[in-house]
Amino acid sequence: MSENENNENNKNNKNNPKREETRGKNRTGSQNKRSDKQSDKQSSSKLSIEDMASFCKRKGFVFPSSEIYGGMAGFWDYGPNGAELKNNIKNEWWKFHVQSRQDIVGIDGSIISNPKVWEASGHVSGFGDVMIACKKCGERVRADVLIEEAKGIQCDGLTAEDLGKIIQENQITCPKCGAFAWEEPKVFNLLFKTHVGAVEGEKSVAYLRGETAQIIFSEFKNVFEVSRLKLPFGIAQMGKAFRNEIAPRNFLFRCREFEQMEIEYFIHPEKKNDCPFFEEVKEEKLLVYSAEMQEKGTEAEQMTAREALEKGIIQSPWHAYWLATELRWFKRLGAKPENFRVRQHAKEELAFYSSDCWDLEYKFPFGWKELQGIADRSDYDLRQHTEHSGKDHSIFDEEMKMRVMPNVVAEPSLGVDRSFLVFMYDAFDDNKERGNIVLHLHPKLAPIKVAVLPLVNKLNGKATEVYNSLKEKFVCFYDKSGSVGRRYARMDEIGTPFCVTIDFDTLEQEDVTIRDRDTTEQARVKISELKEVLSKLLEGEITIEDLK
Ligand SMILES: [Zn+2]
Numbered sequence: 001m002s003e004n005e006n007n008e009n010n011k012n013n014k015n016n017p018k019r020e021e022t023r024g025k026n027r028t029g030s031q032n033k034r035s036d037k038q039s040d041k042q043s044s045s046k047l048s049i050e051d052m053a054s055f056c057k058r059k060g061f062v063f064p065s066s067e068i069y070g071g072m073a074g075f076w077d078y079g080p081n082g083a084e085l086k087n088n089i090k091n092e093w094w095k096f097h098v099q100s101r102q103d104i105v106g107i108d109g110s111i112i113s114n115p116k117v118w119e120a121s122g123h124v125s126g127f128g129d130v131m132i133a134c135k136k137c138g139e140r141v142r143a144d145v146l147i148e149e150a151k152g153i154q155c156d157g158l159t160a161e162d163l164g165k166i167i168q169e170n171q172i173t174c175p176k177c178g179a180f181a182w183e184e185p186k187v188f189n190l191l192f193k194t195h196v197g198a199v200e201g202e203k204s205v206a207y208l209r210g211e212t213a214q215i216i217f218s219e220f221k222n223v224f225e226v227s228r229l230k231l232p233f234g235i236a237q238m239g240k241a242f243r244n245e246i247a248p249r250n251f252l253f254r255c256r257e258f259e260q261m262e263i264e265y266f267i268h269p270e271k272k273n274d275c276p277f278f279e280e281v282k283e284e285k286l287l288v289y290s291a292e293m294q295e296k297g298t299e300a301e302q303m304t305a306r307e308a309l310e311k312g313i314i315q316s317p318w319h320a321y322w323l324a325t326e327l328r329w330f331k332r333l334g335a336k337p338e339n340f341r342v343r344q345h346a347k348e349e350l351a352f353y354s355s356d357c358w359d360l361e362y363k364f365p366f367g368w369k370e371l372q373g374i375a376d377r378s379d380y381d382l383r384q385h386t387e388h389s390g391k392d393h394s395i396f397d398e399e400m401k402m403r404v405m406p407n408v409v410a411e412p413s414l415g416v417d418r419s420f421l422v423f424m425y426d427a428f429d430d431n432k433e434r435g436n437i438v439l440h441l442h443p444k445l446a447p448i449k450v451a452v453l454p455l456v457n458k459l460n461g462k463a464t465e466v467y468n469s470l471k472e473k474f475v476c477f478y479d480k481s482g483s484v485g486r487r488y489a490r491m492d493e494i495g496t497p498f499c500v501t502i503d504f505d506t507l508e509q510e511d512v513t514i515r516d517r518d519t520t521e522q523a524r525v526k527i528s529e530l531k532e533v534l535s536k537l538l539e540g541e542i543t544i545e546d547l548k
Pocket of ligand 1: 134135136137138139174175176177178179
């Protein structure tokens with residue numbers, strides 16, 4: 001639930017309407033400079049988020065929504081290449097987190113549900129940001145963003161009243177007209193309202209879901225009864241969520257409509273330190289930034305998940321396990337480990353029901369930002385739904401022979417759109433030698449796997465034959481226009497791992513050239529073996545070198 005996509009912590013926001021974005025405390029200044037220095041070699045760190053947005057538009061990944069009518073802030077449309085990449089990210093997430101595990105099952109809930117779900121969860125009463133309006137020009141801004149941008153003061157966990165006081169004390173003026181004439185700050189609810197049925201009125205009000213998590217909780221009893229799960233277990237869901245953000249920004253990072261990939265992981269309340277999977281990930285290296293390090297102003301430290309746990313920096317093996325597991329998911333799909341760190345929430349950032357929370361963060365061009373919050377949510381949500389629905393959400397634990405209210409020890413909650421940005425940034429290479437951009441996307445994520453290119457138009461017949469033999473098995477693209485060099489460059493720019501070129505020798509020898517995106521190395525392969533060779537190349541079982 002923390003949902004991340006747009007607000008990361010929103011769950012926390014619910015009782016604590018403010019946090020979120022401010023919490024990326026490091027969003028500016030020195031932090032950025034340091035990171036730039038560290039990664040001078042990576043062209044990705046130099047690409048601003050605006051430049052990334054324009055690249056994504058140019059190459060058919062993402063367009064501003066309804067652009068022909070002037071667009072709509074906080075909404076984006078995925079184009080042909082973006083839709084493929086996004087689907088690939090979701091498929092890989094589902095395979096890794098649901099299909100390849102016995103302890104996690106998935107659901108696909110509705111976007112609109114009975115509004116009581118959102119009353120029970122606390123979203124109707126307290127899911128919001130604090131907004132403040134200028135009496136002179138009418139400008140509306142988020143109070144925490146105003147303070148942070150004007151004074152660099154951290155506002156995590158502050159109430160509307162606190163924020164109003166800081167603005168008054170520091171005489172912070174309107175960024176638009178310069179006046180110092182603010183209305184009282186107000187909490188602005190982020191839930192999108194709609195009406196269900198033919199008659200609009202109080203009784204027909206419903207909400208677009210503000211996070212996917214609550215559907216996991218409201219379906220908890222049904223899922224548990226049919227799936228024969230035993231504690232510990234998780235329930236996963238991917239899908240759209242909506243937040244009426246006051247200030248959507250940073251391209252896909254903070255949108256009003258976004259997509260989440262979430263797990264609620266339930267354990268026996270007396271087994272908080274018993275994580276049966278920890279061994280699998282204990283040697284995973286993490287860049288750890290604890291609350292203490294943040295307080296003392298020291299640097300984040302590299303250590304294994306095991307060391308972090310043994311030193312008591314990460315206290316729960318479940319947190320260590322999920323942080324390492326999530327990092328592992330990103331890494332296996334080609335993300336660069338040096339751009340990730342795990343950061344502990346300071347005390348004042350924690351929601352009242354949460355005993356500890358760690359975020360997996362990524363180094364965006366606008367600072368280290370949350371990708372995923374791993375909060376301990378205790379039994380808060382199941383208790384809320386028990387109370388509001390009158391239906392008992394406790395379960396019988398066979399092993400301990402007792403009834404318990406399961407605790408959510410972790411809720412790995414990841415934004416699809418943020419993950420999309422991560423993979424784009426870590427793949428992006430403005431390759432001066434080639435004179436074009438090369439997107440080094442992992443083959444599993446690449447929108448197009450294989451391009452089929454006839455050297456000249458005369459070879460269309462043979463090339464079409466080859467294309468037809470591959471298209472059922474791989475997402476293929478057929479391109480016959482322009483020089484071969486230009487066609488290679490176009491494929492590099494959208495991340496196509498392999499190009500298959502048909503030349504005059506093909507007619508004689510029944511073989512083709514395969515060209516590797518990352519190295520530009522080429523090898524000849526018999527058409528009869530092409531499908532199998534491409535499969536192995538895409539799976540990483542062989543490299544182009546092995547074919548020479
Ligand atoms: Zn103003």
